[in-house]
Each structure stands twice: as structure tokens, then as C-alpha cells.
Amino acid sequence: xxxxxxxxxxxxxxxxxxxxxxxxxxxxxxxxxxxxxxxxxxxxxxxxxxxxxxxxxxxxxxxxxxxxxxxxxxxxxxxxxxxxxxxxxxxxxxxxxxxxxxxxxxxxxxxxxxxxxxxxxxxxxxxxxxxxxxxxxxxxxxxxxxxxxxxxxxxxxxxxxxxxxxxxxxxxxxxxxxxxx
Numbered sequence: 001x002x003x004x005x006x007x008x009x010x011x012x013x014x015x016x017x018x019x020x021x022x023x024x025x026x027x028x029x030x031x032x033x034x035x036x037x038x039x040x041x042x043x044x045x046x047x048x049x050x051x052x053x054x055x056x057x058x059x060x061x062x063x064x065x066x067x068x069x070x071x072x073x074x075x076x077x078x079x080x081x082x083x084x085x086x087x088x089x090x091x092x093x094x095x096x097x098x099x100x101x102x103x104x105x106x107x108x109x110x111x112x113x114x115x116x117x118x119x120x121x122x123x124x125x126x127x128x129x130x131x132x133x134x135x136x137x138x139x140x141x142x143x144x145x146x147x148x149x150x151x152x153x154x155x156x157x158x159x160x161x162x163x164x165x166x167x168x169x170x171x172x173x174x175x176x177x178x179x180x181x
Contacts, residue, residue, distance in 0.1 A: 046128075047128075049063060050160065054070070065080055065081065066079065072180065079172065079173055100153075100156075101130065104149035106137075126138070
């Protein structure tokens with residue numbers, strides 16, 4: 001028994017230090033980062049992509065310099081769109097404000113034992129590169145009451161998308177037809 005106690009304690013400590021053990025489970029957050037804080041100044045390799053919408057058919061991708069629009073019944077359309085240095089710096093500052101590199105909680109706590117869900121719903125997949133590290137976040141808007149972390153990332157996505165929607169290349173993309181039930 002005396003030999004077993006140190007093994008149990010070691011296992012407990014090792015398990016407690018494992019970053020893959022999350023309160024919400026693996027589907028609520030997929031952050032892969034050893035970066036503790038974002039650098040004050042935007043690094044040269046800063047870039048991101050956001051896939052979003054029903055089926056994640058919309059995409060803003062600074063790595064490729066493209067935006068893809070969901071045309072619903074007519075598939076998708078892609079255009080070359082880039083951000084100015086000032087726009088990227090502003091987006092970087094917004095990401096710092098929401099502490100984008102930290103683990104996030106995207107699944108709300110149940111109320112009276114249940115969690116309200118809705119259909120159809122949008123999904124977001126974020127991929128951010130900072131100083132050679134890639135941070136990812138995935139979440140669904142299926143929950144009627146999104147968490148504060150989900151709300152922050154939705155606001156950030158809407159901010160980025162508002163910059164895209166004012167660009168000529170995006171404005172020249174076809175209008176969407178149809179809708180999601």
C-alpha cells in the first residue's frame with residue numbers, strides 16, 4: 001500500500017496538469033497554444049481564417065487573401081480580398097481585447113437540467129496564427145443562450161465581416177438566393 005500511494009499521487013498530479021482536460025469537453029473549445037499572452041505589437045506572421053454560417057460556407061481567410069460567400073442555393077463564390085495594415089492592426093487589437101489565445105467556454109450550463117438548442121444554426125471555426133503558433137476555436141450557435149465567450153467571438157466575427165462587406169470585391173459577388181429552414 002505504501003508503494004501504491006506515491007503512484008496514485010503522481011498520476012493525480014500529472015492528470016491535473018494535463019491541458020487537454022477541460023471542463024466543457026473537447027467540442028466546446030479546440031485551443032492549441034503555448035503562447036501565454038499576445039505580443040503587444042502585431043507580429044509579422046499574424047493571420048487568421050474564419051469559417052462561419054450554416055455549414056460554415058462563408059470564409060474570410062487572410063492566409064489566402066480571399067473571402068468566400070455562401071450563395072445558399074447557388075453554392076459559393078470567392079473573391080480576392082485583403083485587409084490594409086491598419087485594418088489588420090485594429091483586428092489584432094480586438095483579438096487582444098477578447099483574449100483570443102485563452103481557452104474559451106462555448107457550451108452553456110444547463111438550466112433546470114436542459115440546454116435550449118435551435119435549428120438551423122450557424123457554426124464558427126477560427127484559426128489564428130501568432131508568432132508561429134496556431135490557435136483554433138470552434139463553436140456552434142445552436143444554443144439559445146450563448147456563453148459570454150461565444151458572444152465575444154460572434155462580435156469579433158461581425159466586426160471583421162463588416163470590414164469585408166465594405167470592400168469592392170465583396171460587393172461585386174452575386175447575391176444569395178434561397179434560405180435555410
